[in-house]
Amino acid sequence: xxxxxxxxxIEPAVAKAIDEVREVFAEHRxxxxxxxxxxAYTVVxxxxxxxxxxxxxxxxxxxxxxxxxxADVYPHYVRADLAxxxxxxxxxxxxxxxxxYMGGQVIQLSRRSNRRDAKRDTAALKALRVLDWLRxxx
Amino acid sequence: MTFPAGLWNRLNGHLFPGDADEHGAVVLAGLxxxxxxxxLLAKEVVLAEDGRDYIPGERGYRALTPLFIASVxxxxxxxxxxxxxxxxxxGAGRVDFxxxxxxxxxxxxxxxxxxxxxxxxxxxxxxxxxxxxLWVDADHRVRLEGTTVLGGNIVTLTPKAPAHxxxxxxxxxxxxxxxxxxxxxRLASMKVAVVGLGGAGSMAAEMLARLGVGExxxxxxxxxxxxxxSRVVGSRRADLHPSITADFVPRLLRKxxxxxxxxxxxxxxxxxxxxxxxxxxxxxxxxxAHKQATAQLALCDWIVLAADSQHARLVVNAVVHAYLIPAxxxxxxxxxxxxxxxxxxxxxxxxxxxxxxxxxxxxxxxxATELQLEVLGDEGRxxxxxxxxxAPAPSVITLNGLAAATGMTDLLLASTGLLSGTLSSDGxxxxxxxxxxGKQYLDIPRRDRDCPYCGSDNSILGxxxxxxxxxxxxxx
Numbered sequence: 001x002x003x004x005x006x007x008x009x010i011e012p013a014v015a016k017a018i019d020e021v022r023e024v025f026a027e028h029r030x031x032x033x034x035x036x037x038x039x040a041y042t043v044v045x046x047x048x049x050x051x052x053x054x055x056x057x058x059x060x061x062x063x064x065x066x067x068x069x070x071a072d073v074y075p076h077y078v079r080a081d082l083a084x085x086x087x088x089x090x091x092x093x094x095x096x097x098x099x100x101y102m103g104g105q106v107i108q109l110s111r112r113s114n115r116r117d118a119k120r121d122t123a124a125l126k127a128l129r130v131l132d133w134l135r136x137x138x
Numbered sequence: 139m140t141f142p143a144g145l146w147n148r149l150n151g152h153l154f155p156g157d158a159d160e161h162g163a164v165v166l167a168g169l170x171x172x173x174x175x176x177x178l179l180a181k182e183v184v185l186a187e188d189g190r191d192y193i194p195g196e197r198g199y200r201a202l203t204p205l206f207i208a209s210v211x212x213x214x215x216x217x218x219x220x221x222x223x224x225x226x227x228x229g230a231g232r233v234d235f236x237x238x239x240x241x242x243x244x245x246x247x248x249x250x251x252x253x254x255x256x257x258x259x260x261x262x263x264x265x266x267x268x269x270x271x272l273w274v275d276a277d278h279r280v281r282l283e284g285t286t287v288l289g290g291n292i293v294t295l296t297p298k299a300p301a302h303x304x305x306x307x308x309x310x311x312x313x314x315x316x317x318x319x320x321x322x323x324r325l326a327s328m329k330v331a332v333v334g335l336g337g338a339g340s341m342a343a344e345m346l347a348r349l350g351v352g353e354x355x356x357x358x359x360x361x362x363x364x365x366x367x368s369r370v371v372g373s374r375r376a377d378l379h380p381s382i383t384a385d386f387v388p389r390l391l392r393k394x395x396x397x398x399x400x401x402x403x404x405x406x407x408x409x410x411x412x413x414x415x416x417x418x419x420x421x422x423x424x425x426x427a428h429k430q431a432t433a434q435l436a437l438c439d440w441i442v443l444a445a446d447s448q449h450a451r452l453v454v455n456a457v458v459h460a461y462l463i464p465a466x467x468x469x470x471x472x473x474x475x476x477x478x479x480x481x482x483x484x485x486x487x488x489x490x491x492x493x494x495x496x497x498x499x500x501x502x503x504x505x506a507t508e509l510q511l512e513v514l515g516d517e518g519r520x521x522x523x524x525x526x527x528x529a530p531a532p533s534v535i536t537l538n539g540l541a542a543a544t545g546m547t548d549l550l551l552a553s554t555g556l557l558s559g560t561l562s563s564d565g566x567x568x569x570x571x572x573x574x575x576g577k578q579y580l581d582i583p584r585r586d587r588d589c590p591y592c593g594s595d596n597s598i599l600g601x602x603x604x605x606x607x608x609x610x611x612x613x614x
Contacts, residue, residue, distance in 0.1 A: 008611055037611035065513045066611050070452055070499075072506035075521045097520060108521060112507045119588075 007036035014040050014064045017073075017123040024124040033101060038066030041101040044127065050135035054083050060127060060134075061102055069118040076130045080105040091137055109134060139167065139178035139222070139261070139270065139282060140462040142494040142599075143289035143565070149183045153226040153263055160200050160226055162192040164210045166219040169257060170461050170602030173329065173437050175280070178220055178257065178272075179462045181600030184210050198238045200225070211254050218604060220257035221250065222272075226264065232298040233264035235271055247273045261285070268295035288464050288492050290557045290565045309416070310350045321554035322350055326416075328553065329353040331438040333426045333454060334445030335402035336360070337369035337538035338468050340409075342442050344371045345546040346417075347410040353418045354410070355434055356403040358445070359425045361396060369535045370402060372409025427453045427610035436603075440549055441465040443491075444542070446531070448509040452608050455498040458491050459591040460598045460605035464552070465491040467498065468545040472532040483575075486537050488545035489568040489583075490552075493599060496565065496583040497592040537573060544569055 010018075021042055022030050031043040043061040061077040077099045084090065090107065097108035111130050113121055141149070153161045163186050168179040186192040186202055195201030202223060214221035227233050235243070243260050251258045251273040259272035261282065270282025284294045300320060307314070307322065314322045330351050332343045335358040346354060362370060362377045377400035387395065403421035410419055424431045427449045435441055435457045443454045443465055451467070458465045467489040473482035489503070490496050498504050511518035548566055551557045557566065568581040590597050598605040 063514065063517065065510060067449075067452070067509060067513050067608055070504070070506065070608060071510040071513055074507050074510050100517070110521070115502075116506050118506065 007034065008038040008066070010034050010040050011038040011066050011068070014038065014066065014068055017064050017068060018042060020122050020124040021127060024128060035063065035065070039068065040064050042123070043102065047131060048135075049078075049082070052084055052135070052137075054085055055079065055081070058082060058134075059102075060131060061099060061106070062123065062127065063101070064123050068123065069121075072113050072116060072121075073123045073126045074110070074112060076109040076111065076127070077102065077106040078109060078134065080107055082107050093133075093137065139165075139180060139284075140286045140288060141180040142462060142492065143287055144494040145180055145183055146287045146289075148185075149224065150263075152183075152185045153224065154265070158228060161188060162186040162200065162202055162223065162225045164202070164206075165222040165224055165261070166210070166214055166217070167222060167257075168460075168600040168602035168604065169220055170436060174283075176257075176274075177461075177602070178222070178282075179600040179602045181219060184213075195242075198236075198242060201242070207250070211250055211258075214256050214258075215254040218256060220259075221254055222257075222259050222261050222270070224261045224263060227262055228264065229267075230265035231267055233262050233267040234269050234297055235260065235262055240271065243271050243273075247271075248276055252276065263295075266295065266299070267297060269297040288462060290552060291555045292464060292552050293555065307350070313349065317550075317554035317556060321556075324553055325350045325550075326352045328439040329355065329437065330440045330442060330549075331355040331357060331435050332406075332442045332444060333357045333435075333450055334443065335370070335406045336366065336444065336446070337533050337535060338470065338542045339442070339444030340369075340371040340373075340402070340406050341535075341539055341542035342444055342468060342546055343406045344409060345542060346442070346549075347413070347415045347419075349546070349550060350415075351417055353420070355420050355422065355438060356406050357422045357424065357426050357431050357435070358402045359423055360402050361399040362402060362405060363396065363399070365530075366402075369533060369538060370405060372405045372412075373400075377405055425610060426450045427608070429609045432457060432607055432609050436461045436463070438463060440553070442545065442549070443467040444469065447512055448505050449512050449608075449610070451498050451504045452509060455491065455504065455591055456598060456605070456607050459493050459497065460601050460607060462493045462600055466545040466549055467491060467503075468541040470533065470537040470541050472534070472537065474532050476529060481574075484537065484573040486541040486544065486571045486573065487568060488541055488548055490548060490566050492565055494585065494592060496568065497585060497589055499591050500586045500589050501568075501583045540571055540573070544571065 018032055025044045029045040033041040041063050043059050045059045046057050047060055048057050058078040062073050064073055065071050093110050095108045097106055099106045109130055149163055152163055164184045165180050166182040168181050170177045191203055191206040192200050211221055247258050257274055261270040268285035272280050284296050286294045310322050328351050330346055332339050335356055362373055367373055379395035379398035401423045403423050407419040407421050422431050432453055441454055454465055470486045472484050570579045587593055592599055
């Protein structure tokens, strides 16, 4: 795929989404990287994962593309070695994948937004929902 | 100048309340480059209240007050919109400005144009006719060629009805007996974009060419694959590179061969040329989201959306609303359960999309998650594969034909003024034909007031060339 020679600055809507993520996850380190097309890779670090897992915490990553908010934020990614205490598989919605932004193998969390409202269902709100589901998968 | 039907009805209702008197208003309009000059895109109507904003004139019968003009002109300047003062005359079928009208234009519009730095002018309407006198800049004054209203029927008003001509092109004799020589001329004057030249799109392009549409813009980046042969009209085995149809070919060679197969746009254009039809074709082997393709879409009279992608839907929906161009989205849904193979409810659709009726965004027809996956490119394809969502959708020629025929019939009837009843004014809605039960439904689309595409405030509706369109950011 060819790219335009000059990188496109982050779109105002994407910048606003990142600000909202920073606000919602104010106590966490937020890592942001422009993708050169107007979108941004975003990673929220040091999130507690709850009692189900062997690990204490994880990072949560996602890609807000230049078409946001028309485009959903999907999928989400967490540490590749996330594992349950009981040894059971992680279950539906979890998959082994890779994400170049975090340099390699990850676990992909596939949570589609049904009946999404582009004005209300922000990247921050979606991250909260995914995190909640990660801690309490159904 | 183009009007969404709702806005036109509001203007018309104010100018012709049934009292046979003169009334006034101002239309604020966006601007777009057109095929022959520029197009005005009616975005807002500011009604002049009789006795307060529209009062007895010093020289003419009535006139807009200086206060009203200043207030609206300021908005035209600040929002970069054309300013068009509209009033009405009596009579039907023909209209023109009076000498007093023209004199007042010459007194006021050059200065108004300099103040607003936008196109300014006057428009006069009568029953079934419209005329316009426009100042593009201090040195250029032009007449409005036509005023088009995008309702169920697409109607164009001119200062006088076109002359009735005798006889018609033998090639289109049988169909011209339905909608007359005027209808056939209308088709010949149209430029129609077909986005997606797969099963449904290739059939739509063939139909449009044989209807006598003047010009076709064919947009699709894809090349023919073996599984397309059963559905793409005009495709031949020879369009597939031999390396991908042979019994055994190493994967790498097969991949190289796929790149040598014919482009779908070329197949469609070739089929039309082979038939010797009097239609000009332009092929764009690009994704419609590419800026170059989108720019060409904005110069068309109609858009037929037959592409599967969500980004194509998003872009076409945006162009419809920014440039006030009617569209029809056609497609087929064949749900087949992956594990059991059970076939669900099969249906074909033809959805009319007008600037104030049928917005794909308002009606949940642009899947935000699928859009994201498309935009992610390789990252998205990998994400789909990890959850096993990469199987191709089922497709069959007869159902594609159902969608294409339904959609192109709507386009034909709308363009030649043959839709009747509520369909003629309100629009046909979304036609849905269920193949397994034979039932047909007409779904009435909804509209959200604060939609970013068709909403009345803060949307791209009628912005024309100043609209920010959701085009792709990577060269493809």
